[in-house]
Amino acid sequence: xxxxxxxxxxxxxxxxxxxxxxxxQDTLQQLRAAREQAQATRRRLWRPALASAAxxxxxxxxxxxxxxxxxxxxxxxxxxxxxxxxxxxxxADWEMLAAIGESxxx
Numbered sequence: 001x002x003x004x005x006x007x008x009x010x011x012x013x014x015x016x017x018x019x020x021x022x023x024x025q026d027t028l029q030q031l032r033a034a035r036e037q038a039q040a041t042r043r044r045l046w047r048p049a050l051a052s053a054a055x056x057x058x059x060x061x062x063x064x065x066x067x068x069x070x071x072x073x074x075x076x077x078x079x080x081x082x083x084x085x086x087x088x089x090x091x092a093d094w095e096m097l098a099a100i101g102e103s104x105x106x
Contacts, residue, residue: 023031
């Protein structure tokens with residue numbers, strides 16, 4: 001099987017090489033132009049990926065920078081501090097609604 005496969009591959013390669021030698025100049029020019037266009041397209045494929053990566057870096061760094069400005073000294077508020085920043089009366093109303101079985105969102 002391997003010998004038959006090798007013979008077929010050699011015959012096919014020889015036939016294709018002969019067919020390339022018999023091409024006219026117009027066809028050869030069209031093939032060269034298509035090859036150059038395909039290679040140029042491949043070179044330009046990295047530009048959108050680079051632009052997306054740069055936008056992502058700007059988005060992440062911008063949000064980090066804004067969060068640092070909101071909390072000077074780099075300290076984030078603790079969970080207890082954020083809980084106490086709510087209006088105590090509103091929290092008491094929510095607890096009362098929950099106790100009597102009502103939905104606070106209604």
